[in-house]
Amino acid sequence: MDWKALAAYTDKPIARSGEIIEREERVLPKAVAIKYFPMAIERGRGSLVWDADGNRYIDFLTSAAVYNVGHGHPAVVEAVREQVGKLQNYTIVYFYNDRPVRLAERLIETTPGTFAKKAAFAFSGSDGVDGAIRAARSFTGRRQVLCFKNAYHGMTTISLSVTAIVGREIRERVCPDRNVVFLEYPDPYRNSWGIDGYGDPEALTEAAMKEVEEALARHRGDVAALLIEPAQGDGGMIFPPRPFMRRLREVTEREGVVFIDEEVQTGMGRSGRWWAIEHDDVVPDLIVSAKALGGGLPISAIVGRADILDDLPSPLLAYTHTGHAVSCAAAEATLSVIRDEKLTEKAEEKGRRLADWFRRRAERFPFIGDIRQRGLLMGVEIVSDREKKSPDKAMALKISWAAWERGLLLITFGRDGNVLRLAPPLNISEELFLEALDRLEGALDDASSGRVPDGILTHLQGW
Ligand SMILES: Cc1ncc(COP(=O)(O)O)c(C=O)c1O
Structure with missing residues (x-):
């Protein structure tokens, strides 16, 4: 990132961050990142972060949906401190420890399904997806995995093989896997069938289910899992x-296919329920969680049917640091904070208000194309033409740059890189929430009135 060129477009001091940017580029490969702004984050507390130059930001990205309980929550920090003081970790591959057992008990209680469940732990969403697919293939003795176009499931070898957002050529070059089938995810706003899925959800579901049924027929008897x-x-x-997830549950049951509910980003209360799939009243076979689970510490979990997880022979879910005691302590504290502070209800309430706020501005800002929200899972699609639904990545990047300038951290995502990603902590205070809306309004104004120069676009990478 040419931070010196970007310095010309901002009044913020960014020299200290700039020095870190230059050093990072000398020693870390570019593949570790998709960079946005010239900032190195140094400190975080609650819903706020500060960069190396002391600039303050309200965090509407939360380290990619990690800090559902905010930065440095006292209960999480205390749990970590206590555990580090006692024992950092001792591998459970050879002996036993109470920490992962307690966390497994809590997750089994929190996830849908009354059947016998178990939980396995690792470190990132990617390895959680890998483990779930390994278990499904072992349990069914089949190979194929049905997954979806535009999905992101991770960067380890198996999870990359089911990640469609990465170009097919490079994916197949680095991890060739022919046992994966990509299906269209039924997007109500824009889909290849030309169906208005908001007006006619049944028709959209039918179109998508037709693809699912065709894939099942093509690979009859060889589909191990559906990953969604x-x-x-x-x-x-x-x-x-609405009917789509229920229909998927019906066909996976009919065909003996393991239903893997991938909640790395959507889980841990962000959708207004513990797990987003609860909105659809569907009970999956396995749930994969990561990101927010550790309250800022790295941990992933696969929770679900004991018979599936137990089918994998030892040591196929063993990692030296599996069920790391400090990460498990942090995760248990995070679960308690979400329950005790009623964060699912707060996510529901703040999310609804944020979506309403955007709806009220849609007339003034014609680039607001679609507002998608459930709890504080939220994306706002930016378009250059509402009728044609033409994605406007440049405008979306300008809005996020203007927000950064004004001390509000948000970025973009989506297949066309034109969706504003809004993911504040679920426990953001009313005062900071209102301050953030104020800054957001300024950012929309800046971008729409041409105050954000085109020059920044050559420097921001973005999705
Ligand atoms: C839905 C989803 N699944 C899996 C992953 C991969 O998780 P990680 O980066 O922790 O390996 C991500 C990361 O962004 C994700 O959003």
């Missing part, structure tokens, strides 16, 4: 039509 995000996150926060 209940709302496609990095795909642009897309919510499928």
Whole structure:
């Protein structure tokens, strides 16, 4: 990132961040990142972060939907401190420890389904997806995985093989896997069938189910799993039509296919329920969680049917640091904070207000194309023409740059990189929420009135 060129477009001091940017580019490969702004984050507290130059931001990105309980929540910090003081970790591959057992008990209680469940742990959403697919293939003795176009499931080898947002050529070059079938995710706003999925959710569901049935018929007897995000996150926060998840549950049951509910981004209260799939009244076979689970510490979990998880022979879910005691302590504290502070209800209430706020501005800002929200899972699609629904990535980047300038951290995502990603902590205070809306209004004004120069576009990478 040419931070010196970007310095010409901002009044903020950014030299200290600039120095870190230059050093990072010397020693880290570019593949670790999709960079947005010239900032190195140094400190976080609650819904606020500060960069190396002391600039303050309200955090509407939360480290990519990690800080559902905010930065440095005292209960999480205390749990970590206590555990570090006692034991950082001792591998459970060889002995036993109470921490992962307690966390598994809590997650089993929190997830849908009354059947016998177990939980397995690792470190990131990517390895959680890998483990779930390994378990499904082992349990069914089949190979194929049905997954969805525009999905992001991770960067480890198996999870990359089911990540459609990455170009097919490079995906197949680095991890060839022929046992994956990509289907169209039914996007009510824009889909290849030309169906208005908001007006006619049944027709959209039928069109998508036809593809599912065709794939099942093509690979009859060889489909191990169906892997789906209940709302496609990095795909642009897309919510499928209501009947779709239930129909998928019916066909997976009929065909003996393992239903993997991928809640790395959507889970842990963000949707207004513990798990986004609860909005659809569907009980999956396995749930994958990560990101917000550790309250800022790295941990992932696969929670679900004991018979499926137990089918994998030892040591196929063993990692030296599996069920790391400190991460488990942080995760248990995070679960308690979400329950005790009623954060699902807060997500519901703040999310509804945020969506209403955008709706009220749609007339003034014609580039607001679609507002998608459930709890504080939220995306706002930016378009250059509402009728034609033409994606406007440049405008979306300008809005996020203007927000950054004004001290509000938000970025873009989606297949066309034109969706504003809004993911504040679920416990953001009323005062900061209102301050954020004020800044957002300024950012929309800046971008729409041409005050954000085109020059920044050559520097921001973005999705
Ligand atoms: C839905 C979803 N699944 C999986 C992943 C991968 O998680 P991680 O980056 O923790 O490996 C992500 C990350 O953005 C994600 O959004």
